[in-house]
Amino acid sequence: MDKILQQFREQILTAGAEQRGLLLQGGGTKQWYGNPIADTSAVLDTQAYRGVISYEPTELVISARCGTSLKEIEALLDQHGQMLAFEPPHFGPAATVGGMLATGLSGPRRASVGAVRDFVLGVSLMNGAGEILRFGGQVMKNVAGYDVSRLMAGSLGSLGLLLDVSLKVLPKPVAETSLMFAMSEADALSHLNRWAGQALPISASSYYAGRLMLRLSGSVPALLAAKQRLGGQEIDSANDYWESLREQSHHFFTPEEDYALWRVSLPSTAPTLKLRSKSLIEWGGAQRWLWTNESEAALRTTIQAMGGHVTRFRYGAVDSPAFTELAPPLLKIHRQLKAAFDPAAIFNRGRLFD
Template sequence: MEKILQDFRERIQAASRYKTALCIQGGASKSWYGQHGVGELLDTRAYSGIVAYEPTELVITARCGTQLAEIEAALGEHHQMLAFEPPHFTQHATLGGMLASGLSGPRRATVGAVRDFVLGASLMDGRGELLHFGGQVMKNVAGYDVSRLLAGSMGSLGLITDMSIKVLPKPFAETTLVFALSEADALSRLNQWGGQALPISASAWHVGRLMLRLSGAEAAIHSAKKSLGGEEVRDAASYWNSLREQTHEFFLQGEEHGLWRLSLPSSAAPLQLTGKSLIEWGGAQRWLFTDESPQRIRDAARLAGGHATLFRAGDKSLGVFAPLAPAVAKIHHNLKAAFDPARIFNPRRMYPEL
């Protein structure tokens, strides 16, 4: 593996010397996310494998090119999981892509996002130097924030070479309830339930049906079912997987207008936007297919206290991510200058000016 790291280092140093852009990519499962990638391909898949896994410590350390399927298979043998349910989208998804994209699945609202589970990471910067941040236990907080910063950075700060991730035991039991509710009533119920001690692990509303997943001890689930009502759905695992992997029928409709992801306060009222929607994360994540203008979509999200991202397809020349406030943009520029002074890593993948 040292030779592979040395090859990475030489490629990066040469690219910095000649100001040649590099497009960092693993399994290409999320190559469509963000702005269009540019530059020479830097394939991470050769640098793979689980470095350390101690089930009793609830920590796994692996290299960036390791397939997510391999990670989850190893965890599954010990009845453990990546609690934030990262989407794969294809069988080739890698651990590095998981961290760089920062995407989480249905359980994110109750357990936290990718960044909340990153204990440590190593990064090869634009000078070819291998930097180490954080560690392998929660108590080791040296550089911890930098490790978390890499989640969702889209490879713009450097080549993430390996990382340590906190894992959790799988729940003892799970069940799913369904309720016939309007969008407004579903949001009201979700916010009401959110303030109660209920074992809710995921929620989703679409075309008048609210799906609610309960996870935990059998006694807790039984008590919650009596309190909540609703109708129990048998064998619902495939439903939640279809949301995680976006194979649900909602995500398979035409994308001529693009799929928007709106991040809002969970208590925000239904937005007055036309189109078809699906709501997750207790109301905090709202998917939307619409022919409304990007400006109107972003204005509506901003007025509701959130922001909008053009998640998939659509006209990316209008900007994928919400525009940055001047102070935040300055932080992004300073980070880019510190880690990638020659600006070779995934240029413009997040924002045109980066």
């Protein structure tokens, strides 16, 4: 592995000396996410730097190199009845743990257990000077000052080359089942917000085309009590459904001509959106997917007025920014971080911000 790290370092130093960009890439299953990269003349492929470094099931911690397959990680955890609780989407069989952390995307269970960043215990990375930096640790009670390790979640490779990561894992639920309800979108949002304040084992939710779906996870007695309390139609074999939401293979996510897929983040109490769009709601109302040809400016203004923000997640015009523009003070912090980790601005130029 030292030889591979030396190759990484040489590529980084060469790119800095020649003042050209460097595209960081693992399995490449999420390269479409974010803004187009300004310079793709050189690619640093991380897949050779792979393998589980350590895994102690009794400690609920796993450490792996950035090029390690997500499928490999999940298969290993499954042998011990454990999981990556935030259900990271793969978007392809070649997905890696490095890409998982860089994109910071979470699946249906995110609203009940937390996001990717909440499970990061420590990372090591190589900065723009070819130096290996280590942040955080490999235990849950680690305290290491400024939490740079969690900063890597969603950074899209803009701060450095992620080398390895330590993650908290959780036991799989003893039992799971799903319930289906027929109702309007307004009623679904009302029910979801009321149930969120109650002691119910809801681990995922979605609403689409007049159908509200809930997933219940926990002990058998807890599930029986929840089913009696909630009602609805029980669906025992719903794993494929929740996976289709995680991987966006559900027919809702089929590309629409001349439409963009927007990811909307809102307070869960926000009402039904008054937009010309087709929508699917997750996370108790806090995440809403939209297919729409509304103008970017109108969409961002509407969502911002409701206390949220919107991301052009996939498809549509790539000449407009994918992410909501940051306020000047926040943008200044981002630029300072970028300058500290990557002073020559070689990593994934333009993917996160201009």
